Amino acid sequence: MLESHDMQATLTFYTKVLNFTCDAQFDDLSWLTLSKDGIEIMFSTPNPHRNIPKPIMSGSLYIKTNEVAALWESLKDQCEICYPLEDFDYGMREFAIYDNNGYLLQFGQEL
Structure with a gap:
């Protein structure tokens, strides 16, 4: 599970540039899972309790x-x-x- 501060940009990069498919996502885009050729990568928005300024x-x-x-x-x-x-x-x-x-x-x- 990787964190992203810009989930829309992440979704666009992985689907449009790397040709992954978005298999599932939350309505608020706080979590999504992407796949391609047997590879699956999950992203989520940062956990506010960890308070990490960038991934x-x-x-x-x-x-x-x-x-x-x-x-x-x-x-x-x-x-x-x-x-x-x-x-x-x-x-x-x-x-x-x-x-x-x-x-x-x-x-x-x-x-």
Whole structure:
């Protein structure tokens, strides 16, 4: 469950840019669940008791795909890039972007 301060922007980013489907949402858009190709991600508005000014996560979401090059081509001009498509010594071809909340999303394919 990831937090978002702008649920409408999150819904738009994941459905329009990343082509996820919104499977369920609360009427007030305080919670939603998105899916694509067996991946499910849930978002909620921040818990007021935690009082965190912006979403934080020390890691990333790593999504494996069999079409990383095509995915890179479709996303590279639509997203904030962390690093471009690259082959790594550990046997992966991957790239990373930031979503509208600043979460790091990495996409990789085995070489």
